[in-house]
Amino acid sequence: MNKMNVLLFFVGMMFCISSAFSQERLPVDAITPEWTFYKEVKGIKFYLKEEKATVIEGKQPFTFVLVKLENTNNKPVKLMYNLAAHYNEGCVNCGNSQEARKLVEIPANQTVEGKYDSGNCPTSVLLYNPNNKLSWKPVAIAIENLIINF
Template structure:
């Protein structure tokens, strides 16, 4: 009876350890200084490559352009994938789309060996986030972005 109890505890420990390490890995932050107007490789998880880029866009005529971060997802698998995550923007003052925020979580489906690209006019979603608004004097100062709470299914 004791051997089964010890085995159960060890199994639970290793399952917990794997969950914790995958959560830590999936929440690496990329400093805003590293994000350029060209696609920058961020990370790869289960055959899905994540790229980020900065895009400035004039949304309102006569106003300064807003700064967005866009995501490009490349499925290198031979089968379609479904994923969901938060595109979190971290600031000195706080965070947008962080933790368990459901506001920008949407299912993304990527066919086998295909790519999906975000656009600035998509709003706050997994493939784009408003990073900085120079027209607002109280706008938060961006520090980093991260892909958080990533789930990938085949």
């Protein structure tokens, strides 16, 4: 193998490893009503929690997954990612989906928390609607296509 082939092989392996790491899934059973540490990337800590909220008066509460982002760096960061909800039947906000992909800015040494009424966005996603008999069954949550800029 010449040097160019070795270099291309090494770069390819690093890409595969970083892609696999950045898209690890957290089973929904591991998400509780308390903030649960999910992962840390480049000084950004990701926490997840489940929140039930009555969205329609007189109906059962919906289940949301919220994200808390903690910037442990001494400088502000901008990040983009997909908060992907994986189901037995398919996926929401997965792959190249731009629907809920928005810029999140976090000041130095600060925290940003999602709220259920934010809709599908990087800091919250509707996980389950018990009022819909055809509602998909949630399996896992993942942070996908993460980009962090300082």
